[in-house]
Amino acid sequence: MEALANDPMLPRRYRVLRTWSELSDVRTMELQPVDGSTVSFQPGQFNMLYAFGVGEVAISISGDAADESKIVHTTRSVGAVSKALNSVADGDVIGVRGPFGTAWPVVEEKGRHVVFVAGGLGLAPLRPAIYHVLNNRQDYAGMTLVYGARSPQDLLYPYELQAWKARFDTNVQVTVDHAAPGWSGQVGVVTTSLDRALAGVDGAEVSAFVCGPEIMMRFTVSSLKALGVTEDRIWVSMERNMKCAIGFCGHCQFGPDFICRDGPVFRHDKVSRLIVKREI
């Protein structure tokens, strides 16, 4: 039964160390393998999380890859499984398969000015890459984060955003679509903030990592290209329905690519042909 035990379709048991609320419908949980093993992943990868008896969903890993003691996921309640995952308590056990998929090439892009552009919950899959750059800030020419959310109440990780912004070696721009009383920051789409953040920066030195709704990524890529960033220095993270995460179920196909295996992180020129088509 050894072969079966290593079956990639078989979830492993992970214990919920701690869980807390981020936004009204978003929670974060820290997990540890029940068997006591360490965890290892690359920024940008995802896991398949299983809520007992309910089902499984693909959720990106949002913690620090340098910390091998636990794995961190931030999940929005949108369906039966994500709602069940967001109702687990400290000490509960869930199933985990993974990590799967491609990574943000943060290590390969050493020496560059790294620009992160996140929309909404898209900040979660980028956070491990942000941690890596901040942990090794001296290795990079620059670090810019442009983050957009619907409203101030929808800003993910607000305390971390403040802490990142407070550093002298970062440029963190936060914008919202709709302001609320008390909001003194920017209002508008991320592309406007991006133009402002990169004013005076040589686009040829920029490597950009983009994650958010597809429409936001399309406009962001246009802006980056207008700023002189070349397409082979732009990466995006794609999302599709996934059932297996190992290239068998066919659900996540995006033209020639399986997003679970060939993605979710793609260099933009790999997907640029199809990302502009409807209903691919």
Add this chain to the structure above:
Amino acid sequence: MPAAVGERYLIESPEPLVGALLLAGYRVIGPQAGDGAIVYDEIEAAGALPRGLTDEQSGGHYRLKDGDPDRWFDYVVGPQSIKKYLFPAHQKLWSATRTPDGFDISPAGDDYPKTAFFGMRACEIAAMEIQDKVFDNGQFADSGYGRRRANSLIVAVQCARSAETCFCASMNTGPRAQSGFDIALTELDEGGFLVECGSEAGASILGGLDLAGALDGDWEAALDVTRNAAAMQTRRMVGNVAEVLREHLDHPRWDEVADRCLSCANCTLACPTCFCSDVEDVTDLSGDHAERWRTWDSCFSLDFSYIHGGAVRPSTKSRYRQWMTHKLSSWHDQFGSSGCVGCGRCIAWCPVGIDITEEAAAIAAPLDVTGE
């Protein structure tokens, strides 16, 4: 006489071969008449084979008919393929039981006996070899599929005729299977069978039979059988279809075919290479026992592309386009070959008779920019 790989022999009838497989402990799966079509099921003697039957197939049409009562294999493929054995339509992956400390998971075993697939056509073998690549993609392997496949013996039948829906010759997958079989039979026009031995496992089965060595003339006669079958084919796939589809995602033909397509998923269920699947998580009434099942799925269903916020492919046009471009174009990028073997099942079993070769040809044809 002992048989050897690569050698050719003559036998009078398939009956002793079926008997030898059963004697060697194989479960024998072969064609039978059932529900008005040729289907695959377990057979316990060659007498169960649908001898004397032939089929009539065209777009949205399939009928079994009486043919020459002495001929054993004058029908071609029916709605089923051996996909249903190697990649079951409904398969338990694992079960889990709630415990005081979470839950325990145990993988589901599978009771797949040593199996001989009897009467496999060249397109069927080609389809199986395509699925071999799907379920062992270099990074991950489906261990269940691998075990079932390793436990299977293939007895091919080289086609003596083609249906109107067949186009394997243009896909280079038939009508003669060149490899991928353990044993292959060609039903000769004068009666009797030429036997090709394709593997050691095949040789060990054949060794127990009363074989006569085949002469060059017998082999020529066997080649003529499949040449004739190829010559009967009226449909063909356009040659540059992978590139054509890749470059014409916005062709007006997609709208036109979407008006006819019912998005019923019949083509994907009948297709011997379609591999998409869904998983279902179920629990018993107590909520303490959970299971995960894998089931066939189809890119024609609305749910297939559902992510939070809605389906990625809400229109029939986009779903038909996904199916056909995947099958004929992006499959090359993913697995190094076409996903189509030219078996024609999707044509015969489409309730409105949509013909994949006709659609491909329409998209490949120069666009009439003047309109009507």
